[in-house]
Amino acid sequence: MIRVLLVDDQQLIRAGLRMLCDAEPDLEVVGEAGDGRDAVTLAERLSPDVVVMDLRMPGVDGISATSRILAARPATRVLVLTTFGDDEHLYPALTAGACGFLLKDAPPAELLDGIRRAAAGDSPFSQEVLRRLVRRAVTSATGQPQAVDGLTAREQDVLDLVGAGLSNTEIADRLHIGVTTVKTHITALMTKTNSPNRVRLALLAHRRAAP
Structure with missing residues (x-):
């Protein structure tokens, strides 16, 4: 059973994610947080396998929360789920230690697969994001x-x-x-x-x- 912590400042989004996960026999939502501060506290208390993390939240944002969670629990897998796929959000999230980056317009099956892949040690990325990462790296590479x-x-x-x-x-x-x-x-x-x-x-x- 994969233990999942949902982090998003919009209650409706969290409710939808919970319904999606609860319908899967191998996923268990162990908690929800509406901001980064609560996410850090719950991650320490509930020991989730995967944290599905929003980025833009009041107070402590998702990037800071990711960094704090992984500093305390390095084995935790943080999977970013956000509306914002631009470089301004992508690279800081990866630097903070996020293992993957999915966009909120992804199909439900892609999100569920991403959670499972993250738990298994994989790095799930939306295809658009992965292509941009590679394109930017190739463009900037030398030699x-x-x-x-x-x-x-x-x-x-x-x-x-x-x-x-x-x-x-x-x-x-x-x-x-x-x-x-x-x-x-x-x-x-x-x-x-x-x-x-x-x-x-x-x-x-x-x-x-x-x-």
Whole structure:
């Protein structure tokens, strides 16, 4: 069972998220917070696996709350769910330690999948956000595409699909392998390429594909 803490200053949004999560047998909403200060307190008391975090809230905002939660409980996964997908909100949230970034106009299934992926140690991003992250990183990168020796053919396939923005489930379906196998390949890729997260892997994939 994945323990979820919902953080949003709009009660209607929280109610909708709770209904969505409560309908899933593997998700349990353990608490709700209307601002960052309460989120920090509840995260300490309730020990959620995943915190679904809004960013713009009165008082302590979502970025500050994320930083405080992870300082006290580093194993907690904070998944941002926000209306604002611009760089002004995205990069501070990632710097604070958020593991993923979804937009509020995402389909319900994408949010539920994002919560599960976050709990499993993955980094869920809305496709639009991931593409922009990679595009910006490629534009600002210097030097030649990075060569990586020692990748198996299957690891190269997985790396290419990560670069295309596919989730673990989508990669598994595309390659006709299990999700657990995909996770194993991604772990190996991160080790071999010294990449700390999925975004860095996606950037590497784009650099390797560059002419």
